[in-house]
Amino acid sequence: MTKLVIFDVDGTLVDSQAHIIASMEAGFATVRQAAPDRDTILSIVGLSLPVAMRELAPEADDAALAQMVDGYKDAFQTQRLKQGAAASPLYPGAEEALRTLGAQGDVALAIATGKSRRGLDALLADWAFADLFVTTQCADDHPSKPHPSMVLTCLTDCNVAASEAVVIGDTTYDMEMAGAARVKGIGVRWGYHGHDALMAAGAHVVLDDFGQLCAALDEMWKG
Template identity: 40%
Template sequence: MIVIFDWDGTLCDSVESIVASMQVAAAELQLPVPEPAAVREIVGLGLSQAMAQLFPELEEGLRQELAAAYSRHYAAPERTRTPLFPGALATLETLRGRGLELAVATGKSRRGLDRVLASLQLADFFDATRCADETRSKPHPLMLREIMAERGKSPTEAVMVGDSEYDLAMAREAGVSSVGVSYGVHPSARLASHQPLAIIDELPQLLELLPLQS
């Protein structure tokens, strides 16, 4: 079995840094500063898709400028050390000890994911990773299909863990079971509409749902 995790808001406590970076970038370009709730709504999407949803009236050139400003602010030293959620690393290590494969499917860019994995000394921890700038963005299922193909897994041998309905919609479209986490960007009622196996309040609860070995 392979357990595929979303990153921001699921494993990594980074949502507030994303919100702050987006707000600073918008202010820098003298654009309307989005409310935190609006930014949280787009966490999990690829950056170009997120910008289109957050600023639908903005012309493409200015959207690209805003995306570059956001990326610059998010990569600033004071924002790069976003921690894992409590119990996340121990949960990952326990799952690996049970013989399960681990992967990440994220709306982050490849550069952004590699940077944060390196900062957390997890660069070689996962068996596979996919980012939105190298495949289709969530909720399209291609990201999951590519991970499963790379690792030789069928949909019945995979589970997706995420905090947004984009994660769970992607899993459902790919024929993969899912588990929602209640502490991220989307409320439990929205996650429940995608029929996950369960919605958990903290990541270590995942250990009760998954088998002892692959």
């Protein structure tokens, strides 16, 4: 029976915090406002950009929010073109873990991310292992996390039952999305939300590094 491992991207596979913070600062600058502090910005990573911007700027009207979103996107793309893959480097052990899982005949890999399709495709273009992912779901085509739509689409695309799937993510939104889809969640400590928050949001376990992933999956599926 095929098992499905669904990965978040920002804060889980790639360390994009500097890129995100700089882009958010640029977005706020378009309306001549100071961006929130670093921790506040990172707390909303994982949400779709318009939802995240609304969380960070609740007093802004719709026109201002649209301008801020466009400013973020422009800055993100400019920095991406300037730095390439260095703008969002893979976390240590990520590629090895993905290749190990992808080599297992009974495991399918997928992505569920709050990134735009353009942003996700830019990352995938830099990854020699991108073809390991059977399906990739992003914010352009779904409601924001923690809505289960992205996970449910991954299950359908891969013809896998919820009981045989798991979401790997660094935020409470990922764990809540998994729970809403009746899928187990595994949290990662190296991202943007902490161990306690991930466990409170329903994580089966929280990993300290990618080297623990395969063993954690084996234990979870045996259970």
